[in-house]
Amino acid sequence: MKRGLYKAHAVVLNSIDYGESDRILAFFTKEHGKIKGIAKGARRSRKRFVGNLDPLCHIKLNYYCGGGELARVEDASLIEGFHNLRTDIERLSNACYILELVSEMTREGQVFPRVYGMLAGFLRMMDSGAGADGCLLRFFEIRLLNAIGFMPCIDRCVVCNKPIDGAANGAGRLNGFSSEKGGIVCGGCPAGGLLPISPGTARLLSTATKFDEDKLTRLVPGAAFTDESERILYDFIKFQIGKELKTKKFMHKLKNAGF
Amino acid sequence: MQYAEPIDRLIKALSRLPGVGEKSATRIALFILNSRNEYADELAASVAGLKEKVALCSGCMTFSDADPCRICANPARDAHTICVVSDFKDMVAIEGMGGYRGSYHVLHGNLAPLKGVGPDEIRIKELLGRVEADGVKEVILATGFDPEGESTSVYLARLLKPCGVKITRIASGIPVGSFVEYMDGATLGRAMEGRKEVVA
Ligand SMILES: [Zn+2]
Ligand SMILES: [Zn+2]
Numbered sequence: 001m002k003r004g005l006y007k008a009h010a011v012v013l014n015s016i017d018y019g020e021s022d023r024i025l026a027f028f029t030k031e032h033g034k035i036k037g038i039a040k041g042a043r044r045s046r047k048r049f050v051g052n053l054d055p056l057c058h059i060k061l062n063y064y065c066g067g068g069e070l071a072r073v074e075d076a077s078l079i080e081g082f083h084n085l086r087t088d089i090e091r092l093s094n095a096c097y098i099l100e101l102v103s104e105m106t107r108e109g110q111v112f113p114r115v116y117g118m119l120a121g122f123l124r125m126m127d128s129g130a131g132a133d134g135c136l137l138r139f140f141e142i143r144l145l146n147a148i149g150f151m152p153c154i155d156r157c158v159v160c161n162k163p164i165d166g167a168a169n170g171a172g173r174l175n176g177f178s179s180e181k182g183g184i185v186c187g188g189c190p191a192g193g194l195l196p197i198s199p200g201t202a203r204l205l206s207t208a209t210k211f212d213e214d215k216l217t218r219l220v221p222g223a224a225f226t227d228e229s230e231r232i233l234y235d236f237i238k239f240q241i242g243k244e245l246k247t248k249k250f251m252h253k254l255k256n257a258g259f
Numbered sequence: 260m261q262y263a264e265p266i267d268r269l270i271k272a273l274s275r276l277p278g279v280g281e282k283s284a285t286r287i288a289l290f291i292l293n294s295r296n297e298y299a300d301e302l303a304a305s306v307a308g309l310k311e312k313v314a315l316c317s318g319c320m321t322f323s324d325a326d327p328c329r330i331c332a333n334p335a336r337d338a339h340t341i342c343v344v345s346d347f348k349d350m351v352a353i354e355g356m357g358g359y360r361g362s363y364h365v366l367h368g369n370l371a372p373l374k375g376v377g378p379d380e381i382r383i384k385e386l387l388g389r390v391e392a393d394g395v396k397e398v399i400l401a402t403g404f405d406p407e408g409e410s411t412s413v414y415l416a417r418l419l420k421p422c423g424v425k426i427t428r429i430a431s432g433i434p435v436g437s438f439v440e441y442m443d444g445a446t447l448g449r450a451m452e453g454r455k456e457v458v459a
Contacts, residue, residue: 014373019278051445054405055373081445086406089370089414096372246375253377254370259387259418 001032001065005074008032011119012057013103017043025053025073026103027061030116034106037063037071052076056085056095058120080120082127093254095126097247098140104241105148114147121213130217138229139208139216141237146209152236153183154202160189166199174199177232179239195235201228266292318389320365320382322347330354330362337361339396343386343415345369345408349401361399364389369407370414383415390422397425404431 008029018024023042027035042049052059053073058080064072085095102119106112122131122140130136145151156163157171158181165172173187176194184202185191200222208219221229238244262270266288274284291299315321316328319341323329330336340361344350350363368381390398398419402408416426432450433442442450 051405051443056406078443078445081443083445086409087413089372089410092406092410093372100373247372249375250370250372250377253375253379257378257383259378259384 001071003065003067005062005064006032006071008035008061008063009079009116010035010059010061011099011116011123012053012055012059013099015053015055023053024070028102028106028116028119029061030113031111033111033115034103034108035063035071036069036108037073039073039076042073049073049076051081052078054086055099056082056092056123058082058123080124080127082123084127084129085123089254090132091126093247093251094131094134094137095123097137097245097251098122098144100245100247101141101144101237104243104245105144105150105237110148112147115144118143118147118213125213125217134226134230135219135221136216138205138225138233139219141233142205142208142229143213145233145236150240151209152177152179155206156184157186157189158183159185159191162186162188164199164202174202177236179232179236182236195228195232197228197232198222198224201225201232205229205233319363320367320385321350321363335360339394340399341386341389341395341397342399342401343412345402345411349403353401361397366402366411369402369411371407378414381411383418386415387418387422390419390424395422395424397427400426400428 008027008031010027010029013026013028013034016024018038021041021044023039025037025039027037029035039049039053042053051057053076057078059076059078061076062074064074066072082095085091098119102115106115118140122136125131125136142151152158158178160171162171164174164184164186167173169187171186171188174197175185175187175189175191177184177197178191178194180193181191184197185194201224204219204221204225208216211219234248269288269291270281270284273279273287274281279287291302312324313322314326316323316326316331318327318331321328321330325332331338337360341364342353342359342361343364343366344353345366345368347365347367350365353359364382364386366381366383366386368376370376370378370381389395400412400415402412412428419426430453432446432453433439439447
């Protein structure tokens, strides 16, 4: 980016204390995609930043780009604080999961206004109570993958490109999902290490990329959807970024805590 | 420029300290190099002794060179009231205020999804053990008001509820010395929620 002052709408993705009173931050902005910045004195000065630089905050941001690795955050004003997400650890971890996902799946310099909109929109939905069953997270995952050009092929066989029509055998039969191949594989194509996926799950994921965001909570998933979609999407995401997500591990730890 | 290996090693070690960059680390290293031998020896001995002599108090989990720590061992302190803090630094701050006469519990962190810190990685189990065993009457939750501190306090409240103790949360609101007009909505909302009757 050219040197200078910038204005942006942003969601705070992460924040790490640095030095005596600074914070190093990652934002996802509408205007310039992901940026990393430093807020000097952020933990001391109540005046300029208050709690506006906590992860999840939806803010208006002024920052200075000096050509270095980190932009300098000049000030931030709150658009939405999503306070319900901050006080419940399950909701907070779901929300943090989508933050980490966006952070890991995008690079600085890539501009995706839609991803910014999705982030704010999904956090808003989760803040108002949606998403406890995990389906909303799956919808976020598939829509994110779609928005950034990583959509797995789920409406036809990724190998032979033939449609899956529900036949009992051969090319019409849905055999499973392969992260390595990048989509679903039919019964007529050779493939190893397939994860199970039912036609209903594949169809719902595909539908979830086409629906309006505010109508997503009306989609009714089948019984197999929750487990199948979580497994194949996370496997696919892991395959793309080459590592586990901390928030995913956290959710696991939370569930298995010894009390 | 290339420093001699021992200097380089010290600079690398120092620059891992919080708030110390490579420049400051170099300055500190050169300061030590230029100081009297006794100073360097004392510094080395105090660093070496630190991990050996300081451990966690088996009661409140604070850093201490005695077990139980001075606060847990002090009969004048109220052991039935536990103030739960995320960090040793927070305990120091509350203790510095001077008015608190209860005991503490240091969690050594918060639940932190983005950092992957789960319930078994902070001292929650020890807190539950104390509350169940020791006839505790009140647990004061004094974690921070950032998302991690907030959600940790709510999580603890949920875990502690079956113990039947009084659970309180420190108040948040307008800091002393600041003005209503500069406060954000969330802070004002909390200040309003936590209002108290004025006794005139
Ligand atoms: Zn095929
Ligand atoms: Zn103690």
